[in-house]
Amino acid sequence: MKKIIVTGCNGQLGRAVNKLYEGNREYELVNTDVAELDITNVDAVLKLAREVKPYAILNCAAYTNVDKCETDIDACTRINAIGPRNLAIASTEVGAKLIHISTDYVFEGVHDTPYTEFDPTGPVSMYGKTKLAGEHFVKDFAKNYFIIRTAWLYGDGKNFVRTMLNLAKDHDTISVVRDQVGSPTSAAELANAIAYLLPTDNYGLFHGTCEGSCAWSDFATEIFRLAKTGTKVNAITTEEYNSPAKRPAYSILENYMLKLTGGYTFADWHDAIRTYMEEEGF
Numbered sequence: 001m002k003k004i005i006v007t008g009c010n011g012q013l014g015r016a017v018n019k020l021y022e023g024n025r026e027y028e029l030v031n032t033d034v035a036e037l038d039i040t041n042v043d044a045v046l047k048l049a050r051e052v053k054p055y056a057i058l059n060c061a062a063y064t065n066v067d068k069c070e071t072d073i074d075a076c077t078r079i080n081a082i083g084p085r086n087l088a089i090a091s092t093e094v095g096a097k098l099i100h101i102s103t104d105y106v107f108e109g110v111h112d113t114p115y116t117e118f119d120p121t122g123p124v125s126m127y128g129k130t131k132l133a134g135e136h137f138v139k140d141f142a143k144n145y146f147i148i149r150t151a152w153l154y155g156d157g158k159n160f161v162r163t164m165l166n167l168a169k170d171h172d173t174i175s176v177v178r179d180q181v182g183s184p185t186s187a188a189e190l191a192n193a194i195a196y197l198l199p200t201d202n203y204g205l206f207h208g209t210c211e212g213s214c215a216w217s218d219f220a221t222e223i224f225r226l227a228k229t230g231t232k233v234n235a236i237t238t239e240e241y242n243s244p245a246k247r248p249a250y251s252i253l254e255n256y257m258l259k260l261t262g263g264y265t266f267a268d269w270h271d272a273i274r275t276y277m278e279e280e281g282f
């Protein structure tokens with residue numbers, strides 16, 4: 001069995017990956033979250049990598065609270081930048097592939113066509129800056145790596161879909177931002193793409209988001225339509241919403257590298273959210 005060390009296994013992506021690999025006869029997941037392996041501790045990372053001698057390390061761990069990153073800067077930098085550096089160092093030492101996940105928030109968001117992997121970055125938040133630093137560390141220290149930038153992720157955990165459905169329990173109308181566009185992506189779809197890339201030597205930087213795009217307000221409208229809650233969406237501006245962290249207004253990613261190197265396609269976001277809500281029983 002080929003071993004894969006999974007970090008942050010209790011997060012949305014970690015859970016989706018576990019669901020996908022359940023009963024798999026070729027790969028064995030060595031699951032860790034912060035209690036078993038704190039990715040910010042280079043010695044602990046190296047020790048586990050030397051013990052397990054994995055085929056791959058899959059980094060599902062991150063500091064994902066975008067607003068809290070603005071003030072909790074040291075922790076966010078440790079987890080989003082130093083953590084991937086440590087995993088990159090360890091992966092190179094033990095000859096393992098590294099799969100690292102990044103974000104659409106590495107971009108500034110002033111664009112009128114979908115961002116490809118070849119477009120310049122320009123993060124506008126601490127989350128985006130630290131995730132970009134993580135990418136650079138992976139490029140600097142890992143030999144065989146896949147960096148996959150995803151966006152607007154939802155799965156088993158705290159996410160926009162669950163927040164909307166919880167709010168709908170006691171609100172008839174919910175205000176949602178209309179001037180930020182992106183591509184909602186299910187953790188299950190991202191896990192499928194990881195499983196596609198993992199056995200290959202198709203290394204490098206990839207965008208990995210569901211096909212199609214929308215504003216957060218459109219996404220909320222679709223969630224309420226599918227859940228038949230009858231909730232109305234009051235589409236507001238980012239300025240009206242007023243959150244601590246700045247977010248890119250436009251962060252639609254094109255999965256250009258996947259298209260150029262084999263033609264792997266993600267599901268359309270409408271199909272992915274329908275599947276997710278059916279499976280979750282929402």
Ligand SMILES: NC(=O)c1ccc[n+]([C@@H]2O[C@H](COP(=O)([O-])OP(=O)(O)OC[C@H]3O[C@@H](n4cnc5c(N)ncnc54)[C@H](OP(=O)(O)O)[C@@H]3O)[C@@H](O)[C@H]2O)c1
Pocket residue numbers: 007008009010011012013014033034035037038039040059060061062063064079083101102103104131150151152153154157158
């Ligand atoms: N969520 C999104 O909308 C989104 C969008 C774009 C990209 N991404 C990226 O996609 C990836 C997966 O995100 P996700 O939504 O699955 O994240 P998530 O649900 O927040 O899970 C992250 C996991 O990492 C754990 N963790 C935190 N610090 C750690 C440490 N020092 N060592 C080990 N584990 C640690 C967390 O534990 P605690 O819960 O105890 O902190 C949590 O279990 C991340 O790289 C994220 O940046 C996410």
